Amino acid sequence: LIIMNLKHLLMLPAAAALAAGCCSSGARSGSLPAEMPFEMPAVVQPAIPARSVSVADFGASGDAHTLATGAFAAAIDALAEQGGGRVVVPAGVWYTGPIVLKDNIELHLEQNSMIVFSDDKSLYPLVQITFEGLNTWRCQSPVSATHAKNIAITGFGVIDGNGDAWRAVKRGKLTAGQWNAKVRSGGIVSEDGNTWYPSESFRFGATSGSDQNVSTWARTREDFEKMKDFLRPVLVAFHHCENVLLEGVTFQNSPCWHIHPAMCTNLTVRNITVRCPDYAQNGDGIDIESCKNVVLTGSRFDVGDDGICIKSGKDKAGRDRGIPCENIYVNDCIVFHGHGGFVVGSEMSGGVKNVLVSDCTFSGTDVGLRFKSTRGRGGVVENIHIRNIAMNNILQDALLFDLFYGGKSASEAAEEGGEPTDMALRPADETTPAFRNIHIRDVWCRGARRAMYFNGLPEMNVEQVVVENAWMQARTGAQICESTDVVLRNVTVVPEKGAALILNNVKDFRAEDFSCPAGLKCALTVTGSRNRNVRVASEEIGAANACLSARAAAAVTIE
Structure with a gap:
């Protein structure tokens, strides 16, 4: 009887429906700065019809123990039959199994509402899905949508994935x-x-x-x-969707990654919080994979793995998919604990291009700006612009470009050591990844193990990187290996020990107005057999405190 009455209500004209959805007045654009360093279209937000129902009207109880899976499904289905609308989650604790969104549906959490997902793993059947850049089987995500248009999760409440029941x-x-x-x-x-x-x-x-x-x-x-429990679900998985909005909600304690939009167009994420214990294995904040036209602003991440991560498929599967992650704007975000603040890779085989990251803070992450890949991936990361980044207490590298990524966090890799030097070239082909055309300016970091680490492949150097107006205090200085056409302009590096600038096999390198503490022994160190056209202009570095290997000396000019 309740459902029949609600269906009757939903048949009323939109003007007589209850509360308006998130974008009931029609589609509107995501916010972009007045000037972008690349052409990017306006990001369209979902247009949700002006209908609203409460999940409580479908028999759900916010009593923290009555399973509400059927009520969520019934509310969504009832709205979907009428063209969509808003499912309201009132104050209370709503205990449930998986929720699947459909076209034109907004899930709205009111103040003091919490959705907690059951730890009964039988509620999460295996489904075919994309994960870590590959098509595979995983347990169904607590919140998901596939091939949906105009979907949203909004409000003020908390979505909890009950992840401790799943994770090793x-x-x-x-x-x-x-x-x-x-x-x-x-x-x-x-x-x-x-x-x-x-x-x-x-x-x-x-x-x-x-x-x-x-x-x-x-x-x-x-x-x-046979290994179902090992195949932990992502908390929110939106795949092949169009016009997606996440706003205001706290997403926490996922079994694996928290938010995974893949192959989506027009994604807006603003003012969300993502959090989990620091020991949460694979507890990424948001992994944006092969998406086009993305705005991520005003959000906070405190997680067990990478905070904000950009991906585009893995190895041959990613290259065959051939869908880059492109037109990405990230602004005014904070990442606390995590393996990386802003991250690209390592699954980037479909390419990443046209990215602007600005006005972000990283405090306590393993790495601040982390770009990672490895032989076999292929793919090109290019046209990346990063501005106004403040960092503190970075456990490893403030700025990292690593084409020798081995599947470990930067802290785990640092413990093992073994940085490659003067390695032999291999033939470059479609499996060789590339980082190029990257512009970074106005960066501050106090406290890191190493200021910078560029670690290119001998056969595919990190290329065309400009770092401008940067100040970095770290235990050790900036180390740049196997890189071509790198410019450090008005950069200050203050190491606690050792050289301020360490170069190995670099070509067409320029340091302009480079600053470091006066009197450093071996302030500039250059090694390797493949250096070419290295120019360093610094008041604190001269012939007396430059340590150049015999093979490197002819390639270096100190101005």
């Missing part, structure tokens, strides 16, 4: 008390005693052969079912 955790990331509590809760401890698995299904998936989080041997659905 390494002993070294927990306190002794936290570890003991995990062990007492059940699950399985690895033979070496260093990893806790939530179930045998997870342990089997993690140890039977995987490329990071994608199985290397499973082919059939039956194969994947």
Whole structure:
């Protein structure tokens, strides 16, 4: 009877419907600065019809324990039959299984509302999906939409993925008390005693052969079912969608990545918060993959992996898809804990181009600006513009371009060491990744392990990078390897020890008005056999405190 009455209500003209949706007056544009460094169209937001229903009207209870999966589905279906509208989640704690959005649907969380997803894994069947740049099977996401147009999640509440029930955790990331509590809760401890698995299904998936989080041997659905718990879902997965808005809501405690829009057009994300424990394995904030026309503004991230990440598919699968991530504007965001503040890669095989990042703060991340790839990926990252970035307490590199990424966080890689020098060239082909045409200016960093690290391939250098108006204080200086046509202009590097500027196999390099503390021994260090046309202009660096290898000396001019 309730549903019949609601259907009758929904048949009324829009003017008589309840509350208007997020964009009921029609499509409007996402906000872009007056001047962009590349051509970018206005980002269209979803147009949601002016209808509104409460999930409570469909039998749901915000009592924190009554399962509301059916009520969410019924509310969405009822609106979808009439062309869409807003599903309102009132104050309370709404316990549910997966929610699937459809065309022209807005999920709106009112003040003091919280959606908590059940830890009953049987509610999340395996589905075919894109994850880590590959087509694979994963558990259904708590919130998802596929091939949908005009969808939104808005409001003031919290969406909680109940991720602790899903994730394995390494002993070294927990306190002794936290570890003991995990062990007492059940699950399985690895033979070496260093990893806790939530179930045998997870342990089997993690140890039977995987490329990071994608199985290397499973082919059939039956194969994947054997490791179902290992195939943790992304909290919000919107794939092949058009006109998408996320606004105001807090997304937290995901089983894996938090927000994963893939192959979407016109994505607006503003004033959201994303958070999870710092030990959350693969707890990325937002992974924007092969999307076109994106505005991300005014948002906060405090996560267990990369904060804001741009991707476009992995290896041959990504190259064959051939959909770049392009026309991206990121502004006024803060990333606290995480492996990287703003990140590109490592799955970037379809290419990344036309990106502007401005007025962002990174505090306590492993890396500030992190660009990562490796041989075999292919893909080109180009036309990147970064402005006005403030960083503090960066555990590793303030600025990192790494074409030798090995699947580990920067902190884990630093512990292992082994930086390549004077490596042999390999033939370059479609599997060779490239970073080029990158412009960075007005950057401040206090406290990092290393100011900068450019780590190109011998056969494909990091190319055409300009860093201008930067001040960086770090334990060690700027290290630039296997790079071509790099300009440091009005850059100050203040190392606690060692050289301020370390170059290895660089070509057409210019440091203009480069500053460092006076009196540094070996302030400039140049090594390698493939240096060419290196010019350094600095009041603090001269012949007396430049340490040049015999093979590099002829290529260096100090002005």
